[in-house]
Amino acid sequence: MSFKEINVRDIKENAVKLINNDWALLTAANGNGCNPMTVSWGSIGEIWGHDTATVYVRESRFTKTLMDREKYFSLCFFDEKYKNQLAFCGSKSGRDVDKIKETGLTPLYDESAPYFKEAKLVIICRKAAAQKMDKSTFFDKDIMANCYKNNDLHTIYFGYIEKVLISD
Numbered sequence: 001m002s003f004k005e006i007n008v009r010d011i012k013e014n015a016v017k018l019i020n021n022d023w024a025l026l027t028a029a030n031g032n033g034c035n036p037m038t039v040s041w042g043s044i045g046e047i048w049g050h051d052t053a054t055v056y057v058r059e060s061r062f063t064k065t066l067m068d069r070e071k072y073f074s075l076c077f078f079d080e081k082y083k084n085q086l087a088f089c090g091s092k093s094g095r096d097v098d099k100i101k102e103t104g105l106t107p108l109y110d111e112s113a114p115y116f117k118e119a120k121l122v123i124i125c126r127k128a129a130a131q132k133m134d135k136s137t138f139f140d141k142d143i144m145a146n147c148y149k150n151n152d153l154h155t156i157y158f159g160y161i162e163k164v165l166i167s168d
Contacts, residue, residue, distance in 0.1 A: 003122065003165035008044070008051045011121065011164065015044040018077050018121070023086045025076045026055050027107075027114050028066035034107050034114035036099055037063035038090030041154075042075070044123070044161075051161040053125050056154035059132075062094040067157055070127070072113035077121040111163065120167050125159025132156075 018024065025036040041056040053075055057064045067073060078086065085103040092099060100107055106117035115122040133153040135144050144151075 002168045004168055006164050006166055008123070008161050008164045011044075011166075013077075013121070019043070022077055022080075023083075023090070025078075025086060025089055025105075025116065025119075026057070026063060026067075026073060027076065027116075028063065028070040028073045029109075029114050033100060035063055035066055035094035036076070036089045036103075036105070036116070037061055037094070038086045039075070040090075047158065048128065050128070052128065053123055053159050053161055055157050055159070057157065058152045058154050060152050064155065067127070067155075068130070070113070072111075072162075073125050073127065073157070073159060074111070074113040074115040075123040075125070076116045076119035078116075078118060079120055082118060111165075115165070119165075122163075122165040123161055124163040124165070126162050127157060128160050129158040130155050131158075 019042045023040045026039045027034050027036045043054045107114045132155045
């Protein structure tokens with residue numbers, strides 16, 4: 001499978017559906033390969049004069065270390081037939097298992113961030129900012145009870161979208 005580059009505005013699918021329903025693999029390199037983490041919270045939009053993607057990573061996740069260290073990350077979206085692989089990557093830690101080996105996904109390293117040969121859509125981002133959530137800023141106090149029972153708040157990563165690839 002090969003990829004062609006498109007403009008982010010030419011993505012045909014609904015961004016909310018892609019992130020929330022279809023999920024994505026968030027990936028950053030670790031020097032010995034990569035560690036994909038499934039995400040279903042995020043957004044695609046514009047801020048600071050740039051097309052951006054935002055992703056949310058909990059403090060406890062192995063990917064957080066990689067996101068803090070690396071300059072680039074990718075978001076990879078897949079067809080429905082890969083849902084089991086995405087579920088695996090969201091339920092296991094890269095500290096404990098080799099997610100690439102276990103899922104059979106094929107990482108590609110010809111961009112500034114790794115991505116996957118099996119993806120239908122890839123968004124390559126350069127990190128622009130990160131902000132740790134603070135519970136004192138929540139107006140809706142149910143957020144803590146519903147989403148952060150263990151007080152494991154997310155860090156929000158803002159990435160400038162540098163490239164969008166779709167499979168041919």
